[in-house]
Amino acid sequence: MESLVDILNSDEVLRRHGRYYSTRLSIISDEDEYHFDISDGEVSPVASVDPDFGFSLCGSKAVWIKFCQEIPPPEHHELGALIASEHLEVKGDMYALQSNFMYVRRLLELWRNDQRSRE
Amino acid sequence: MKAVLDDVTGQYVSLPIGEESVRVYFEQAGQGTPLLCLHTAGADGRQFREIIRDESITANFQVIVPDMPWHGKSSPPEGWQEKEYLLTTENYLKFIIAFMAALELEQPLVMGCSIGGRVVLHLALRYEEKIGGIIGLQSGLDAGADEYHPETFSHFHRHDVHQGYSAAGWMAALIAPQSPDNHRWETLWHYASGGPGVFRGDIHYYSYDGDLRNQSLNIDTRKCPVYLLSGEYDWSAPAAGAEEIAQRIPGAYFKKMIGMGHFPMSENPEEFLKYLQPVLKDYLERK
Numbered sequence: 001m002e003s004l005v006d007i008l009n010s011d012e013v014l015r016r017h018g019r020y021y022s023t024r025l026s027i028i029s030d031e032d033e034y035h036f037d038i039s040d041g042e043v044s045p046v047a048s049v050d051p052d053f054g055f056s057l058c059g060s061k062a063v064w065i066k067f068c069q070e071i072p073p074p075e076h077h078e079l080g081a082l083i084a085s086e087h088l089e090v091k092g093d094m095y096a097l098q099s100n101f102m103y104v105r106r107l108l109e110l111w112r113n114d115q116r117s118r119e
Numbered sequence: 120m121k122a123v124l125d126d127v128t129g130q131y132v133s134l135p136i137g138e139e140s141v142r143v144y145f146e147q148a149g150q151g152t153p154l155l156c157l158h159t160a161g162a163d164g165r166q167f168r169e170i171i172r173d174e175s176i177t178a179n180f181q182v183i184v185p186d187m188p189w190h191g192k193s194s195p196p197e198g199w200q201e202k203e204y205l206l207t208t209e210n211y212l213k214f215i216i217a218f219m220a221a222l223e224l225e226q227p228l229v230m231g232c233s234i235g236g237r238v239v240l241h242l243a244l245r246y247e248e249k250i251g252g253i254i255g256l257q258s259g260l261d262a263g264a265d266e267y268h269p270e271t272f273s274h275f276h277r278h279d280v281h282q283g284y285s286a287a288g289w290m291a292a293l294i295a296p297q298s299p300d301n302h303r304w305e306t307l308w309h310y311a312s313g314g315p316g317v318f319r320g321d322i323h324y325y326s327y328d329g330d331l332r333n334q335s336l337n338i339d340t341r342k343c344p345v346y347l348l349s350g351e352y353d354w355s356a357p358a359a360g361a362e363e364i365a366q367r368i369p370g371a372y373f374k375k376m377i378g379m380g381h382f383p384m385s386e387n388p389e390e391f392l393k394y395l396q397p398v399l400k401d402y403l404e405r406k
Binding site: 017071072074075077078079080081083084085098099100101102104105 | 279280289352354
């Protein structure tokens, strides 16, 4: 998790998108959970979801595996595709996601790259 | 890197549309059968930048690409600041017919994508005598009008969300993973640079006003050939929807484009041309 956070904090594009963005973001599957605190774009690992702040991206393990494939199948290749096709449920503050969609998309890209590098 | 001058000409036409006059920007290149190209919602004619420069097409076709009013380099009508932009079937068709008349385009082959892929069907149903044929890219009869709630798309037009980033972030999800990065990001730039409220106003047509489900698709493909090409990765206007349209129009052509998303001509022009060229060849032979 620490190396992933380092990757996120050293990504110039993510830092630029997140300059004024503060929220709590979680990526959740059946087996794993990743929780991030974002404060003006600075990412820190946290232990759990904050039910009153931020949002979670919740999908089954099978969905996240498809998302992480080198060429993901249709409906699984992008954040928006997962949400629109209802493979992913967004729980929590929808505005925090919609108002910074490019940031979240980028973060998820970097998370996916990290997942792929571990296979 | 060497400078390259395109053989594409850009011009403006002041176009009367009903009671309003709109200054419309368009590009054209090539000679032969007129091929009128209509861009997607919230974007502009740059989506056809590679099609209009492809010599295999411009050798036989006069390619004409307008920016719709309010889009790209076309202006909105005077008084835009007092209005909410909403695209309807009626004002969309009025623009296309007025544009065709202004340029004296006789029976053009009309190719449109997404909202353009819908409106070519409206055109064929209503103005069959004025057009030579249609190519629908990512055509669909509907986008869920019965579940249409404008507030669902509020993030595309509200004061506290950057509309450009929001639109680009969401439209990224309609591009296939196989598409080259340079074309992916050019396509998203078009979305990032749209006017305030314009994308959301186009969605009014796409998701609500332009719904065609309850209309018969009575198009005579002997007079007006119908070609439908749809990308595999498009969840908004899925290929199955275009296939259903083709099944309802005797003689219509349908092809699913593998490894392609919602913006074939813009996100992966090289691959798209492999699907488009046989269609254009067939059209010329039939005509």
